[in-house]
Amino acid sequence: MGDFREAQPSELSLFTIPPYQSAVENIYFQVRSNSQLTGNIIDLEITGKHGMEYVDLNRSRLYVKAKIVKGDGTSLTENEYVGPVNLFLQSMFSQVDVTMQGRMISSTTSHYPYKAMIQTLLCYGNGAKTSQLTSQFWVKRRSRPFRR
Template sequence: MDYIDLKRSKLYVKLKVKKANGEDLQDGDTVGPVNLILQSLWSQLDVYIQGQMVTSSNTYYPYKCMMKTLLQYGQDAKSTQLSSSLYLKDRYGHMDEISTNTGLYERRKFISNSKTLEMEGPIFSDIFEMDRYLLNMLSLKLKLYRNDPSFCLMSGEIDTNYHISLEDVVIKLCSTYTSIVGVWVYFKVRGSPFWPPSWNLRTLRFYGILKKLNPYYCYQVDERSPASLKYEDQRIISEFMDSSQSIEWETDSQRENPELIEENRKLREKLRSSKEKLKTLKLKLQTLKDL
C-alpha cells in the first residue's frame, strides 16, 4: 500500500532570465537573482486536498520561506543542500548593493548569458512539514501564484526590463510503500477507530498552525532586496484580540532609553488606575441593581 510523504516532497523549477524583448543576457547586464529565488518566484501557495483548501491564503509566502530557512536550518545545511534552491548568503550590510554584494555576484553567475537554471528545494507549507503520511487515493492540488520579476531580480540599472521564463515546474512527491501484512497488523492492533462527533461551524476556520512565538519584521518596499529587513525603531508593540488588547511589550530601543522607560511607566500607571476606577464603578452599579 502506497502513501505520500509530503515532508520529503520537493519543488523543481527550470528557468531562464532574458530581456523583455526575448533576447539573451549579455556580459554587461548587471542583473542577478535574489537570495532563495526558488521560493521568491511565488507570492502565494495554496494547497487543496479533496477540493478543500487546507492552508491559510496570503501573499507573504517568500517572507515565510526566508524566515523558516534562517531559523530552521544550520550553517552546514545553508552552505550545502540549500544551495540547490540558490540560497547564497548576502554580504552583511551590502544586501541592497550591486557591486559589493558577494552573494549576489555568485548567484549572478548561474543566469549569466541566459543560461538554464535548474533548482530544487522544500515546499514551505504547514501541511508539508507534518510527520505523517497522506493516503495516495486523496486528490492533492497545489496552486502557485507568480511574483513580479522585479521582486525576484536585482539590477543596478534604472530601467530593469527583464523577464523570467519558466520552462518547467514539477512537484516531486515522495511515496513510501507499506506491505499489506503490515497494514493488516496495524488495523488489527488499533481496532475500530473512534470518530469524533460531526458538526457544522459557521465561523471562519483557521487552517494554519497556531504559533507560540510571533516574530515581527519591518521592511521597506522600495529596497532592492526583499530580504533586507529594516529596524524602524519601534517603541511599543501591542497585540489585540477581539478589539481588546491582549499583550504589550517594549522593544530593545525603549529598554536602552531611560526617558522612554519613564514615560512608559507613567502611561502604565494611568492605565492601571483607569482600570481600577472602572472596576469600582462596575461594582457600584451591580450593588445598585441588587438593591
C-alpha cells in the same frame, strides 16, 4: 505458500512489527499545470490516478525550468551580470495554497517569499545554510555588495 503472511496488520496488534512493502523503491510521475503558465494561477492537481496509492510529499519535487531575461523579455548580453535572489524558487511564487481532499491545509497571503525567507533565517542553523539550503539557492549575504 507456508511462509505467506497477511499484509494487512490488525490495529490491535501493538507488539508485533507490521510487514512493509519493499518491492517498489521509486516511482516517477510528471504532473503539469491545468492552466497557462504566463501570469496565471498555476494549478497542480496530484490525484490517485496512474495507480498511485501513496504520495510522499517529503520526497516530492517541483522541477522548474527558468530563464532570467530583461523586463521587456529580451535576452541579456554578455556584459550584463545578473543573478537570482536567495531562495529563488520560493521567490517565484507570490502565494502558495495547498489543498488535500477539498480541505485547505496550508494557505499564505501574497507575501509567500517573505514568509519563506523569515522561516529560513529563524529555523535553520549555519550548518544547514552552508550545505542543504545551497540546493535552494541560499547564499549567506555579504556585508558589502558583490564585486567582480
